[in-house]
Amino acid sequence: MINPPGINLLTHLLPHLACEAQLPIVEADRETMSQAVWRLHETNRDGRSVSNRGAGWQAEIVDRTPFVPVMSAIEQVARGLLGSYGLTFQELVFTTMWANINFHRDFNVTHRHGGHLSGVYFLEVADGCGDLVLGSTAAFYISNPLVKKARDAEGNNFLGHSIKPRRGQMVLFSSETNHHVDCNLSERPRLSIAWNMRVDDGADGLAART
Numbered sequence: 560m561i562n563p564p565g566i567n568l569l570t571h572l573l574p575h576l577a578c579e580a581q582l583p584i585v586e587a588d589r590e591t592m593s594q595a596v597w598r599l600h601e602t603n604r605d606g607r608s609v610s611n612r613g614a615g616w617q618a619e620i621v622d623r624t625p626f627v628p629v630m631s632a633i634e635q636v637a638r639g640l641l642g643s644y645g646l647t648f649q650e651l652v653f654t655t656m657w658a659n660i661n662f663h664r665d666f667n668v669t670h671r672h673g674g675h676l677s678g679v680y681f682l683e684v685a686d687g688c689g690d691l692v693l694g695s696t697a698a699f700y701i702s703n704p705l706v707k708k709a710r711d712a713e714g715n716n717f718l719g720h721s722i723k724p725r726r727g728q729m730v731l732f733s734s735e736t737n738h739h740v741d742c743n744l745s746e747r748p749r750l751s752i753a754w755n756m757r758v759d760d761g762a763d764g765l766a767a768r769t
């Protein structure tokens with residue numbers, strides 16, 4: 560396994576594929592995306608209800624135009640992640656993208672996504688706005704207390720990895736990874752976009768279509 564430059568593999572979460580990276584997005588593009596999310600919120604206040612609780616809002620992104628710069632950067636990291644695990648493929652397809660706004664006291668319950676790779680990109684964050692917690696689906700099968708109790712310097716273990724969001728940070732993980740978002744204890748809205756990706760190898764071997 561190779562750790563590509565600028566991509567930090569979250570190896571504590573094995574057997575899932577997971578990494579995080581700060582994306583090279585200029586401030587103007589990030590601001591354009593934030594405004595697009597707020598516009599979406601204005602025109603679709605009800606949004607949809609999936610894993611969001613409290614008054615957490617999310618809605619499908621139909622017009623992806625403002626998000627093209629970040630989609631390109633995401634694809635670069637996805638290629639690095641897959642390559643580091645020796646996976647070859649022909650095409651990455653964003654099957655769905657949606658915007659999230661977690662207001663004060665909003666949170667997301669534990670869930671997982673469909674597809675092959677899923678991720679989140681943080682547009683606006685604040686101290687205490689809610690960590691993203693990735694959980695290993697292997698946890699169900701593990702009873703060894705050594706594995707359960709072992710922690711690294713950041714408090715992570717083999718069963719879970721907690722990420723304090725940074726503005727401009729992307730977290731990418733294989734779609735079956737359990738995850739939840741802690742309660743937003745800050746007064747500021749937490750803005751992010753999320754997506755599911757399909758990975759095609761051209762032969763339906765690595766990745767059957769979903």
Ligand SMILES: [Fe+2]
Nearest residue numbers: 610670672738
């Ligand atoms: Fe999610």
